[in-house]
Amino acid sequence: xxxxxxxxxxxxxxxxxxxxxxxxxxxxxxxxxxxxxxxxxxxxxxxxxxxxxxxxxxxxxxxxxxxxxxxxxxxxxxxxxxxxxxxxxxxxxxxxxxxxxxxxxxxxxxxxx
Amino acid sequence: xxxxxxxxxxxxxxxxxxxxxxxxxxxxxxxxxxxxxxxxxxxxxxxxxxxxxxxxxxxxxxxxxxxxxxxxxxxxxxxxxxxxxxxxxxxxxxxxxxxxxxxxxxxxxx
Numbered sequence: 001x002x003x004x005x006x007x008x009x010x011x012x013x014x015x016x017x018x019x020x021x022x023x024x025x026x027x028x029x030x031x032x033x034x035x036x037x038x039x040x041x042x043x044x045x046x047x048x049x050x051x052x053x054x055x056x057x058x059x060x061x062x063x064x065x066x067x068x069x070x071x072x073x074x075x076x077x078x079x080x081x082x083x084x085x086x087x088x089x090x091x092x093x094x095x096x097x098x099x100x101x102x103x104x105x106x107x108x109x110x111x112x113x
Numbered sequence: 114x115x116x117x118x119x120x121x122x123x124x125x126x127x128x129x130x131x132x133x134x135x136x137x138x139x140x141x142x143x144x145x146x147x148x149x150x151x152x153x154x155x156x157x158x159x160x161x162x163x164x165x166x167x168x169x170x171x172x173x174x175x176x177x178x179x180x181x182x183x184x185x186x187x188x189x190x191x192x193x194x195x196x197x198x199x200x201x202x203x204x205x206x207x208x209x210x211x212x213x214x215x216x217x218x219x220x221x222x223x
């Protein structure tokens with residue numbers, strides 16, 4: 001079955017450490033997205049990519065970085081510059097950008113040790 | 114700019130109806146609706162493109178008034194499985210990113 005796989009499900013970060021969240025999709029979708037979810041805040045867009053080797057900043061990109069070297073993969077790195085990284089991170093994809101439903105992964109919950 | 118959802122929370126008894134609204138201050142190309150259960154991923158419900166067409170999905174339907182930049186989600190004869198948080202997401206033009214509202218929490222009592 002096609003879908004989006006995020007790993008790990010739970011992740012702990014030490015102060016000053018970079019961590020990378022994995023997102024893989026086998027839906028053959030061109031567009032991929034990373035969202036951060038905090039209680040009561042809805043889904044806030046971190047980065048998105050409409051095509052391989054290209055990506056754009058979302059509303060809260062500071063302290064995060066991404067790459068899109070393959071169509072199937074869109075990893076998110078939470079850098080030490082992100083001072084409040086504790087949140088639920090969701091990856092999504094859509095066939096193309098614009099007017100298309102987004103399919104979400106099961107999420108990664110990141111906490112600070 | 115983030116769309117505004119209302120109400121923030123709703124408590125209903127099974128079988129009652131609910132309406133969730135989503136408003137934007139900008140002209141819109143589309144409105145998306147998703148439902149998320151606690152600790153799970155959001156699930157797509159429907160998309161409405163500008164044109165005001167009402168869509169339906171079982172007992173859940175939605176409308177989009179592009180003149181008012183407003184969409185409403187209608188849940189009729191609610192079931193326990195309808196509980197969760199409902200998010201609307203808006204796009205201002207075809208290849209725009211989606212901006213999600215803060216969500217409306219719906220709790221259905223037996």
